[in-house]
Amino acid sequence: MRYTRRSALALAVLSTASAALAACGKDGGNANEELSKDPVTLRFTWWGADARHQRTQQVIDLFQKAHPTITVKGEFKDWNGYWDSLATTVAANDAPDLIQMDELYLASYAERGALLDLGTASKYLTTGDFDPNALATGVVKGKQYALPVGLAAYSVVVNTDLLAQYNIALPDDSKWTWDDLKNLGAQISKASGGKVTGVQSWGFDVGGVNIWARQAGASLYDDNGKVVVPPQALAAYWQYLADLAKDGIAPAPSVTIERASAGLDKSGTATNNSVFGTWWNTQLTSLTKASGKNLKLLKLPGDAQAASPGAYFKPSMFWSVSSRSKHPAEAALFVDFLANSQEAADILLTDRGVPANKKIRAGIAAKLTGTDKAAADYLDAIKVGKPPRVTPKGASNVEAILKRHTEDVLFGRATPQQAAEKFIAELQAEINAAA
Amino acid sequence: MTALGELQRLRASRGGPPRKRENKAAFLFLLPWFAGLLLITAGPIAVSLVLGFTDYNLIQPPEFNGLDNFNRMLSDERLHSALRVTFTYVLVSVPLQLACALGLALLLDRGLRGLSFYRSAFYLPSLLGSSVAIAVLWQQIFGAEGMVNQVLGLIGVQGRGWISDPSTALSTLIVLNVWTFGAPMVIFLAGLRQIPVMYYEAAAVDGANRWTQFRKITVPLLSPIIFFNLVLQVIHAFQSFTQAFVVSGGSGGPSDSTLFYTLYLYQRGFNNFDMGYASALAWLLLVIIAGFTAVNFWAAKRWVFYDD
Numbered sequence: 148m149r150y151t152r153r154s155a156l157a158l159a160v161l162s163t164a165s166a167a168l169a170a171c172g173k174d175g176g177n178a179n180e181e182l183s184k185d186p187v188t189l190r191f192t193w194w195g196a197d198a199r200h201q202r203t204q205q206v207i208d209l210f211q212k213a214h215p216t217i218t219v220k221g222e223f224k225d226w227n228g229y230w231d232s233l234a235t236t237v238a239a240n241d242a243p244d245l246i247q248m249d250e251l252y253l254a255s256y257a258e259r260g261a262l263l264d265l266g267t268a269s270k271y272l273t274t275g276d277f278d279p280n281a282l283a284t285g286v287v288k289g290k291q292y293a294l295p296v297g298l299a300a301y302s303v304v305v306n307t308d309l310l311a312q313y314n315i316a317l318p319d320d321s322k323w324t325w326d327d328l329k330n331l332g333a334q335i336s337k338a339s340g341g342k343v344t345g346v347q348s349w350g351f352d353v354g355g356v357n358i359w360a361r362q363a364g365a366s367l368y369d370d371n372g373k374v375v376v377p378p379q380a381l382a383a384y385w386q387y388l389a390d391l392a393k394d395g396i397a398p399a400p401s402v403t404i405e406r407a408s409a410g411l412d413k414s415g416t417a418t419n420n421s422v423f424g425t426w427w428n429t430q431l432t433s434l435t436k437a438s439g440k441n442l443k444l445l446k447l448p449g450d451a452q453a454a455s456p457g458a459y460f461k462p463s464m465f466w467s468v469s470s471r472s473k474h475p476a477e478a479a480l481f482v483d484f485l486a487n488s489q490e491a492a493d494i495l496l497t498d499r500g501v502p503a504n505k506k507i508r509a510g511i512a513a514k515l516t517g518t519d520k521a522a523a524d525y526l527d528a529i530k531v532g533k534p535p536r537v538t539p540k541g542a543s544n545v546e547a548i549l550k551r552h553t554e555d556v557l558f559g560r561a562t563p564q565q566a567a568e569k570f571i572a573e574l575q576a577e578i579n580a581a582a
Numbered sequence: 583m584t585a586l587g588e589l590q591r592l593r594a595s596r597g598g599p600p601r602k603r604e605n606k607a608a609f610l611f612l613l614p615w616f617a618g619l620l621l622i623t624a625g626p627i628a629v630s631l632v633l634g635f636t637d638y639n640l641i642q643p644p645e646f647n648g649l650d651n652f653n654r655m656l657s658d659e660r661l662h663s664a665l666r667v668t669f670t671y672v673l674v675s676v677p678l679q680l681a682c683a684l685g686l687a688l689l690l691d692r693g694l695r696g697l698s699f700y701r702s703a704f705y706l707p708s709l710l711g712s713s714v715a716i717a718v719l720w721q722q723i724f725g726a727e728g729m730v731n732q733v734l735g736l737i738g739v740q741g742r743g744w745i746s747d748p749s750t751a752l753s754t755l756i757v758l759n760v761w762t763f764g765a766p767m768v769i770f771l772a773g774l775r776q777i778p779v780m781y782y783e784a785a786a787v788d789g790a791n792r793w794t795q796f797r798k799i800t801v802p803l804l805s806p807i808i809f810f811n812l813v814l815q816v817i818h819a820f821q822s823f824t825q826a827f828v829v830s831g832g833s834g835g836p837s838d839s840t841l842f843y844t845l846y847l848y849q850r851g852f853n854n855f856d857m858g859y860a861s862a863l864a865w866l867l868l869v870i871i872a873g874f875t876a877v878n879f880w881a882a883k884r885w886v887f888y889d890d
Contacts, residue, residue, distance in 0.1 A: 227832055231852045238640035238857075255855060259641040401743030401836075402726045408746070408831045544854055547833055554836040558748050577854065581639070 178268035178468075178475035185216070187477045192222040193247035194229035196433070199498050206491045210484050217477050219245075230543075237261050242469040244478045248293050249464055250284070251353070254372075254540040255581070256467075257292035263468040264290040268479035273487060281503040284462045284534055293465035294486055297500020299427040300458055300526055301354045301447060303328070308440040309422045313338040320445040325387060328423060328448045332396035335422050341395055347414060347421035348397035350388045350553035351407045353545050354461065355425055357535050359384040362453035372539030374575045381567035385556045392557055397421070400557035407550070412437050428525045429463055429500050432518040442518075444525045456532040463500025501526050541581025548573050634862035639855040651862035661863070663838045664846040667752060671842065672819040672874075675759040680811055683763040687770035688800075701771070705764035716758070717828030721745060724754045745829050748839035755825050755840060766811040773807035774800070802887040809886045813878050820871050823848070843867055 193203060200223050207219045222243060224232060230252065236242050242261065256262050265272060265285075274282060274294065285293035303320070310317060313335055318327055332345025349355045353367070356376075360367055363380040391397035398406070398415065406414050411430065415421030417437035426434065428444050435442045450457050466485060468478045485491055492507045493514065501523045502508040508523075515523055538545060552570045555561035561569070634651060638644035655661055686704055690697055710716045723729045724744035731741030744750045781799050790798065801808075823844040826834060834841030834849070847867070851860030 234640055234852050234855065256641070259639060259855075261641050399742070401747040404746035404836050405726050405743045408833075408835075541855075547849075547853070550833065551835060551838060554748065558837060560748065560837055581855065 178263060178265075178479050179270045180476050182271075182476055182480065183216070183474065186218065187216060187474045188218045188220060189245060189472075189474060189478055189481060190220050190222060190243035191245040191481070192224070192229075192233065192243040194224055194226045195498075199223075202494050202496075202498055205494050206485065209488075209490055209494075210481060213484075214477075214480070217481070219481060237469075240471060242471060244469055244472040244474060245481060246467045246469060247296075247464055248467040250462055251538045251545065252543045253285070253293055253465060253467075254287050254537050255543045257287040257290075258540045261470055262292040263470045263472065263475055263478075264292060265294055265468065265479070265482070266291045268468070268475060268482075271476055271479040272483040276487065276504045276506040278503055278505050280534070281460065281462060284537065285465050287537060293467040294482060295462035295465055295503040296486070297429070297463040297497065298460045298503050298526060299429045299463040299500045300460055300529055300531065301358050302426060302428045302431075302525060303445040303447060304416055304424050304426045304431060304434060304442050305445050306416065306419060306422050306438065306440050307443050309335070309343060309419065313343075313422075317443075318445070320448075322451045323445075323448045324452060325448045329387075329391065329394075329396060332391065332423060333394060336395050343419070344398050344415065344421050345396045345423060346391055347406070347416055347424035348388055348391055348403040348557070349425045350385070350557075351546065351550045353538075353549060354427065356381070356384065356549060357459070358447060358457035361455060361459070361532065361535070362447075362449050362457040364454045366535055367545075368536050368539055368542075370536055372536065372542075372578060374571050374578065376571065378564065378567040378571060381570060382563040385553065385563035385566050388553065389556050389563060400554075403557065404554060416442070427461070427463070428522045429497060431522050432497070435518045444521055446529055450530070456530050458529050458531045459534045460526070460531055461534065462503065497522055539578050541578040542574060544577060545574060548577070630861040630864055633858055634865050636858040636861075638858040638861070640851075640857050641855070644858060647858070651859045652866075654859065655862070655866065660838065660841065660846060664834070664841045664843045667834075667839065667841050668820065668843040670752065671756060671759070671822065672816060675756040676812070676815045676819050678756070679760045679763045679815060680766055680808070682760055683766035683811070684770050684804075684808070686763065687767045687774055688796075690767075691771060691774040701768065705768055708762040708764035710762075714824060714828055717825045720754065720758055720825070721829050745840075746836055748835075748837040751830070751836060751839045755822075755829065758825055759819065759822065766815060769807060769811055770804070773804050777803045805886045806888060809878070809882050813875055816874055816878065817871055820867065820874070 191207070193199070195203075200221070203223070204221060207221060210219060211217065233242070233246065233252075237256070246256075246262075248256070248262075265274075272294075274291070277295070281295045281298060282291070285291055285295050287293075305317070307317065315331060315334055315338070318331060328346065335343065335345035357367055360376045360380050363377070363383075365376050365380050367374065367376045369375045388397070392400055392403065397403060398421070406418075406420075411417055411433055414424065414434075416424035416426065416434050419438050419440055423445075431442060431444055447457055466482045468475055468482065472478050485495075486504055487507070489507060489510050492502060492504075492511050496511055496515065497519045502511065512523065548570060552561065552566040556563055556566045633644055635646055635648060636644035637647045637650070690700055690704075694700060707716075721728075725731075726741070726743035726746070728744075730744060734741045742750070744754050777800065781803075782795055785795050785799060821844055822842055826840045826842040826845050827848070830836075830840045830845075832845075832849070832853075834845045843863075844867070847860050847863045850856040850863065
C-alpha cells in the first residue's frame with residue numbers, strides 16, 4: 148500500500164519528534180562556558196547556489212585551521228528544500244548547531260524557543276562593529292536571536308544592451324514614476340514586436356509588496372504583528388500588475404508564472420526576455436552572469452514622489468544558533484569568525500549581501516569589482532526609511548499566499564480588490580492560528 | 583502398541599521439534615519486517631491519530647485542543663479546493679486509465695508478435711510514473727517552450743504554458759496518470775488469458791459478433807479483475823503527491839489548481855508548522871478512502887460476476 152509507505156517518512160519524523168520532545172525539554176549548554184578541550188563537531192546549515200557552497204567551505208577550512216579541535220560540518224540545500232528540512236530536524240531535536248536564517252522565518256523559530264539568545268554569548272561573539280539599525284533587525288521580543296549577515300535593497304534591474312538595441316534612453320531614476328516604467332515598457336514591447344517584453348511581472352516576493360505599501364505611507368504589518376496594509380493599496384498593486392499583462396508590457400500570465408517558479412536563471416531578466424525587472428540589488432551579479440549582457444541597478448520608481456521612501460535595507464540573511472546546541476560556546480565562536488573576521492569576509496565578499504558589519508564592509512570595499520561593486524554602491528546611493536517589522540510568527544508563508552493571489556488576479560479569477568481583501572484575511576488567519 | 587510407538591516416532595521426527603524450529607526461524611526472518619511495521623508504520627500512524635487532536639507546531643510540545651482541528655476543516659476554503667481538485671483527479675483519471683489499460687490489454691491479447699516487448703514498453707511508464715524524474719520531464723514537455731507547444735507551433739496553433747495556466751494544469755497531471763496504465767494492463771492481460779477460448783468459439787458459432795462477445799463474455803468474466811484494478815487505482819489516485827509537488831514547485835498552483843489533498847496536508851504540516859491539523863487531515867483522507875472503497879465493494883455486488 149502506497150499510503151502507509153509514503154506517509155511513513157513524515158510520520159516517522161513525528162514519532163521521533165514527540166519521543167524526543169518528551170525525553171528532552173532541556174536546553175543545550177551555556178554559551179559563556181569555557182571552550183571544550185575535547186574535539187567538538189558543529190553542524191552548519193545554509194541554503195544557496197554552488198558559488199556560495201564553495202566559498203563557505205573555504206571559510207570553514209580557515210576556521211578549522213585556527214581551531215584544530217573544532218570540526219564544522221556543512222549541510223547545504225536549495226531554498227525550498229531548506230525550510231522543509233529545517234522544520235523536520237528541529238522537530239526531531241536534531242537541529243544543526245548553526246543555522247542560516249531568513250527574516251521570514253526568524254520570528255517563527257525564535258518565538259517558539261528554537262534559537263539561542265546571542266546576547267548570552269557575548270564572551271565569544273562581539274557585535275560592536277555592526278550598524279545598530281541592521282543589528283536591530285535580528286531582535287525578536289527584545290532578544291538578539293540572530294545576527295544580520297548582509298544587507299540588500301529592492302531595486303529595478305535594467306538591461307542596458309537591450310535598451311540600446313531598441314533606441315530607448317535610460318530613464319532618470321532620480322525622479323521616475325511607476326507610470327514612466329509602464330510607458331517605457333510599452334515602447335519596448337512594441338519595438339520588439341512582443342518578442343522581448345518591457346517589464347518582467349512581479350508579485351511573488353514580499354519585497355515588492357512592502358515597497359508598494361510603504362510608498363503609500365502604509366506597511367504590511369504594524370509593530371504588534373497585525374496585518375494593517377490597506378486593501379486599496381494592495382488592490383492598486385495588483386491592478387498595476389494586471390495592466391502590465393493586459394497591455395503586453397509583461398509576458399502572458401502563464402509565461403510569467405512559469406518563469407517565476409523556475410528561479411533566477413530562467414527569469415525574464417536572466418534570459419534577456421524582459422528589459423526591466425524588480426530584484427534585490429545583491430542579485431545583480433548572478434543575473435549578469437546568467438544573461439551575459441550589461442545590467443544596471445536603478446532606484447525604485449515612485450520613491451522620489453512618495454511621502455516616505457519605499458526603499459529599505461533588508462537583512463539578506465542571518466546567522467543563528469540552535470537553542471538545543473550542545474556546544475553553544477564553540478558555535479558562538481564560529482559565528483564571530485563569520486561575522487567579524489576580515490579573512491572570512493575576503494572570501495565571502497557580497498555573496499550573502501553587502502556586509503552589515505561596517506568595518507568589514509569598508510575592509511572589502513577595495514576588493515569589489517564590477518557588479519559586486521555596483522551592488523555595494525547602490526546601497527550608498529539610495530535613501531531608505533525605517534525597515535519593516537520582522538515577519539510575525541505564523542506568517543512565514545506570506546510569499547506562497549501572495550503568489551496564489553497574484554495568480555488569481557493575472558488569470559482573471561479575482562479582481563484586484565477581491566484579491567486584496569482575501570490576502571489580508573488569509574494572512575491574518577495564519578498569524579492568529581500560530582499565536 | 584508398536585503402531586502407536588511408530589506414530590509417536592513419526593510425530594517426533596516430522597511434526598514436533600523440527601517444525602517448532604522452523605517456526606522460530608520464520609519468526610526470526612520476519613522480525614525485521616515486524617519491527618519496521620511497528621516502528622515505521624503502525625507506531626507513527628497511532629501517534630498521528632493522537633496528534634490529530636492537538637495543536638502541534640513541530641517545535642514546542644503538542645497541546646490537546648479537542649475537536650478544534652476537525653471543526654476548522656468545515657470552514658477551511660483551501661481544504662475545500664483541495665478536495666475538489668482531488669475528486670476531479672480521481673473521478674476523471676481512474677476511469678480513463680482503466681479504459682486505456684483494458685483497451686491495450688485486449689489488443690496485446692490477440693497474439694501479437696513481440697508481445698513481451700510491447701508489454702514491457704507499455705508497463706514502463708507505471709514504474710516511472712510517480713517518480714520525480716517523470717514529473718520534471720512533464721514540466722518540460724508541457725512548458726511554454728516545451729515539446730507540446732513546438733509540435734502545435736508546426737501546425738500553426740498558438741500554445742500556452744500548459745502547467746502554469748490554472749485551466750489546464752490539472753489536465754496535464756490527469757494525462758500523466760492515464761499514461762501510467764501499465765500496471766492495470768498487465769493484470770488485465772493475465773485475466774484475459776484465463777477466459778477459456780471455447781466460450782468465444784461457441785458464441786461465434788451462434789453468430790455473436792465481436793462486440794457482443796466482448797460485452798457478454800469478456801466483461802462478465804473479467805469483472806473481478808476490473809473491480810480489483812478499480813479499487814487499487816482509486817486508492818492510488820487519492821494518494822498522488824509527487825507529480826503535483828514537483829510540477830507546481832510545492833505550491834499546488836497556479837491558483838491552487840493542482841492542490842492535491844496530500845500536497846495540502848504536506849503544506850500545513852511542514853510549511854505552516856501546523857502538524858496537529860495536518861495529522862487530522864491525514865485521518866480524514868483515510869476515512870474518505872475507506873468510504874470510497876466501501877462504496878466500491880457495495881456496488882460490486884451488482885456488477886461483478888464470480889464464476890464459482
